[in-house]
Amino acid sequence: MKAWIYDDIEGDQREPHNSGESVSFETLEKLGLLPHPNIEMDKVEEIAKERVYRNRDEINVSREGLGAVYEQKLKGFFTEHLHEDEEIRYIKDGSGYFDVRDSTDARWIRVAVEPKDLIILPPGIYHRFTLDTGDYVKALRLFKDEPKWVPHDRSAETDKNPFRQEYLQAVKA
C-alpha cells in the first residue's frame, strides 16, 4: 500500500496520476482511513470481530466479473461519494486505487491497494475507487450490518448529511 497526492491532470483515471508528493500512513490515519498493509486473513478476522462486523461479500471488479453492469459500476465507484456506515475493504487479488479527500478538501489522496492490503473507510469520508491499468481487483467487502453498498454522491445535500458532519468533527485538527 502506498499513497500520494493525485496530480489532477486530465487523462485515464486508471493511470497512477502520481504528483510525486507522497502521503504517510500517519496522514491517512488522521483522516480516519485506517490502513493495514499486507495482512493475512486471520488478522482480517480479528479486526472484523473486534469492530463487530457481521456481514461481508466478495466482489470481482473486472469486465468478466461484473458483466453487463461493468461500465455502470465503475462509473458509480469513481463518482465521489460517502457511506453512512464504516466499511472494510480487503484486497484478495489484483489492485486498484481508492482516492480520498485530503484535510483541505481540495486535493485527492490516491491510495494504491494490492493483495493483502486492508483499509477501513470511516462513515462520512468522501472517496472514490478505480481499477488501475490491470483492470482487475477481487476484494472482500465487510459491512457492519447487511451486505449493502449505498453510496451518497457528493452534493450540497450530502455535505449536510449527519454522518458527514460527524466525520468532519472527528477529523478536525
Ligand SMILES: CSCCC(=O)/C(O)=C/O
Ligand atoms: C474494491 S471494492 C469496490 C469499491 C467499493 O466497494 C467502494 O466502496 C468504492 O467506493
Ligand SMILES: [Fe+2]
Ligand atoms: Fe465507496
